[in-house]
Amino acid sequence: MATAKDEILGALRKQVPIETPALPEVLEGDWIRYADPITQFSNLIAAVGGSCFVVAGIPDVVAQLESYSEYKKAKRVYSQVPGIETHFDLNSVASPKDLEDLDFVIYPGEFAVAENGAIWVTDKDLKHRVIFFITQHLVLVVPKSKLIHNMHEGYKRLSFEEPRFGLFVSGPSKTADIEQSLVIGAHGCRSMQVFLIDG
Amino acid sequence: MNAPIHKEHAELATEFVHNRERAKWHDSSLWFVRQKRDRQTHSIPEWEQLRELAATIKRHTLAKLPQYLEEFERNATRMGAVVHWARDAEEHNRIVLQILQEHGAKKIVKSKSMLTEECHLNPYLERNGIQVVDTDLGEWIVQLRNEPPSHIVMPAIHIKKQEISELFHDKLGTEDGNNDPTYLAGEARTHLRQKFVNADAGITGVNFAIAETGGFVVCTNEGNADLGVSIPDLHIACMGIEKLIPRARDLSVFTRLLGRSATGQPITAYTSHFHGPRPGCKLHIVLVDNGRSKIRASEDFHRSLNCIRCGACMNTCPVYRRSGGHSYSTTVPGPIGSILAPNRDAKSHGDLPFACTLCGSCTDVCPVKIDIHHQLLTWRKELAIQKVVPWTKRVSMSMAAAVLKRPWLYALGGKVARVGLRWMPRWMIYNGLNKWGKQRDLPPPPAKSFREQFRSRSKS
Numbered sequence: 001m002a003t004a005k006d007e008i009l010g011a012l013r014k015q016v017p018i019e020t021p022a023l024p025e026v027l028e029g030d031w032i033r034y035a036d037p038i039t040q041f042s043n044l045i046a047a048v049g050g051s052c053f054v055v056a057g058i059p060d061v062v063a064q065l066e067s068y069s070e071y072k073k074a075k076r077v078y079s080q081v082p083g084i085e086t087h088f089d090l091n092s093v094a095s096p097k098d099l100e101d102l103d104f105v106i107y108p109g110e111f112a113v114a115e116n117g118a119i120w121v122t123d124k125d126l127k128h129r130v131i132f133f134i135t136q137h138l139v140l141v142v143p144k145s146k147l148i149h150n151m152h153e154g155y156k157r158l159s160f161e162e163p164r165f166g167l168f169v170s171g172p173s174k175t176a177d178i179e180q181s182l183v184i185g186a187h188g189c190r191s192m193q194v195f196l197i198d199g
Numbered sequence: 200m201n202a203p204i205h206k207e208h209a210e211l212a213t214e215f216v217h218n219r220e221r222a223k224w225h226d227s228s229l230w231f232v233r234q235k236r237d238r239q240t241h242s243i244p245e246w247e248q249l250r251e252l253a254a255t256i257k258r259h260t261l262a263k264l265p266q267y268l269e270e271f272e273r274n275a276t277r278m279g280a281v282v283h284w285a286r287d288a289e290e291h292n293r294i295v296l297q298i299l300q301e302h303g304a305k306k307i308v309k310s311k312s313m314l315t316e317e318c319h320l321n322p323y324l325e326r327n328g329i330q331v332v333d334t335d336l337g338e339w340i341v342q343l344r345n346e347p348p349s350h351i352v353m354p355a356i357h358i359k360k361q362e363i364s365e366l367f368h369d370k371l372g373t374e375d376g377n378n379d380p381t382y383l384a385g386e387a388r389t390h391l392r393q394k395f396v397n398a399d400a401g402i403t404g405v406n407f408a409i410a411e412t413g414g415f416v417v418c419t420n421e422g423n424a425d426l427g428v429s430i431p432d433l434h435i436a437c438m439g440i441e442k443l444i445p446r447a448r449d450l451s452v453f454t455r456l457l458g459r460s461a462t463g464q465p466i467t468a469y470t471s472h473f474h475g476p477r478p479g480c481k482l483h484i485v486l487v488d489n490g491r492s493k494i495r496a497s498e499d500f501h502r503s504l505n506c507i508r509c510g511a512c513m514n515t516c517p518v519y520r521r522s523g524g525h526s527y528s529t530t531v532p533g534p535i536g537s538i539l540a541p542n543r544d545a546k547s548h549g550d551l552p553f554a555c556t557l558c559g560s561c562t563d564v565c566p567v568k569i570d571i572h573h574q575l576l577t578w579r580k581e582l583a584i585q586k587v588v589p590w591t592k593r594v595s596m597s598m599a600a601a602v603l604k605r606p607w608l609y610a611l612g613g614k615v616a617r618v619g620l621r622w623m624p625r626w627m628i629y630n631g632l633n634k635w636g637k638q639r640d641l642p643p644p645p646a647k648s649f650r651e652q653f654r655s656r657s658k659s
């Protein structure tokens with residue numbers, strides 16, 4: 001008996017060929033660029049319900065965080081950014097379920113995109129990717145030199161050669177499923193701060 | 200014509216517009232989303248170029264679909280996923296159940312997936328002793344109400360916050376009469392957190408599957424898909440075979456189009472790229488045909504498979520906005536649903552291509568440039584040939600054909616209408632034969648016809 005795969009592919013192969021346009025170039029092009037990408041990016045982060053701070057370095061990030069009452073009250077903070085204190089070593093956590101009470105995650109973003117306020121993060125060297133979603137507050141730190149203009153520049157930097165999870169995150173989690181009223185903090189983080197630092 | 204198993208669109212739409220205030224509210228909620236979309240698209244100078252690129256990539260992929268499906272399977276397997284193929288909904292459900300049973304999984308969290316809706320996966324799993332929770336807030340609301348989503352992106356767009364408040368009060372014991380969306384969403388968050396943490400498996404849909412890398416992308420705003428597959432050890436991703444794109448870089452086009460077209464956001468809050476399972480965990484991908492290869496075989500309608508399910512054609516459609524998603528009696532409602540559904544079953548969904556004014560607004564907004572309204576028109580012809588057109592439409596259509604063939608009759612008809620419409624009693628215009636007269640009035644007729652105006656202009 002033919003397998004489902006054989007039958008589906010067989011049915012598709014029998015069909016009259018349709019016109020096949022060549023695959024177009026998508027990375028190179030006259031894509032949108034901004035005279036001031038930092039302002040564009042910051043405005044977008046604000047528009048999607050997050051906050052963006054342009055600071056010199058890690059000490060400024062720490063100072064800013066310490067001015068938050070939520071941060072000072074936080075019982076469980078995980079940081080993967082050198083220079084920012086972490087409360088525990090993620091590798092010693094056995095199950096992702098044990099991260100339910102995570103308050104803050106501070107994580108390095110690989111690059112940030114001005115056109116849509118998205119930041120690329122991956123689970124490289126990260127044992128539990130659930131931290132991005134289960135934490136109440138997400139803080140991302142990205143060097144200014146890694147701010148790019150558009151998604152085409154973004155995908156130019158990406159390759160997917162090994163099993164890996166990667167994510168464009170843009171603002172805190174949100175829903176508008178109740179009468180189109182925007183509610184920040186659906187299932188993922190309730191707040192998101194992005195720090196653009198020198199370098 | 201066999202009577203359809205469900206009520207016709209026109210009948211259900213009549214029920215919907217019966218509550219004028221609600222119909223108006225529904226209409227303006229969707230128009231609000233359409234306007235947000237416009238603001239976003241106008242901020243991108245190369246918008247039209249992106250649409251053209253997306254259309255080209257999708258046309259290319261569809262032409263070489265078997266090749267890309269095999270490439271995807273090869274690469275996904277290399278990444279450590281297990282790939283399954285399902286001919287139809289039943290086979291899909293069976294595969295999913297079997298995977299769950301092999302893992303002893305009983306409690307499932309599911310994120311939004313129109314495919315699993317299409318396959319009626321939830322009732323099937325429940326019949327087999329498996330508990331499924333839809334975790335997208337809108338989907339969860341409709342699940343608690345025991346009804347299907349009425350929109351593919353905003354499943355609960357037809358429900359008022361008072362009703363959600365009552366529902367939550369009843370099912371979760373939330374405060375009576377508290378209609379505040381922030382409060383209600385917060386209660387849902389707390390309740391569903393427990394479901395996430397205790398789930399044995401997570402099921403997601405797929406927005407884009409990448410042939411070249413064997414990975415796939417899921418887009419959400421709530422973070423529910425990611426939370427649902429980052430805690431349990433088992434992730435099952437279910438996708439229609441038309442979700443493929445050839446290269447990872449093609450996402451640079453699609454991620455720019457999807458969020459902006461769907462809800463007027465520059466991008467969804469989470470755009471997650473999955474390649475293989477988490478270390479020590481399992482990832483299964485189910486590729487589903489369920490009528491898609493049949494649509495691909497159709498000369499007239501294969502382009503409808505290029506749809507990326509953004510919902511923009513629904514938000515803009517004057518009929519959808521005023522009749523509500525449930526009036527279509529299909530998983531995918533609105534303009535694109537009206538092309539897809541008759542492919543599945545022309546007899547029971549043959550009324551849908553007529554639930555259209557041919558205004559073309561859907562075609563204008565579609566990010567992958569599907570010629571939606573042309574295909575709907577083609578369906579009308581096709582259905583007339585197949586003789587599955589309701590008689591009221593057959594009569595008026597053959598009258599129209601007779602008139603359009605004779606220019607003198609057309610001109611005379613116009614004259615009569617211009618004078619007549621002004622003096623005829625209302626009941627003659629808005630009678631039972633003219634369904635368009637419900638809930639709308641014609642604008643006052645012009646004094647001169649277009650032909651007359653044109654003639655006097657060219658003389659001057």
Ligand code: SF4
Nearest residue numbers: 506507509510512565
């Ligand atoms: S047909 Fe086009 S506009 Fe409609 S949902 Fe599909 S992609 Fe969006």
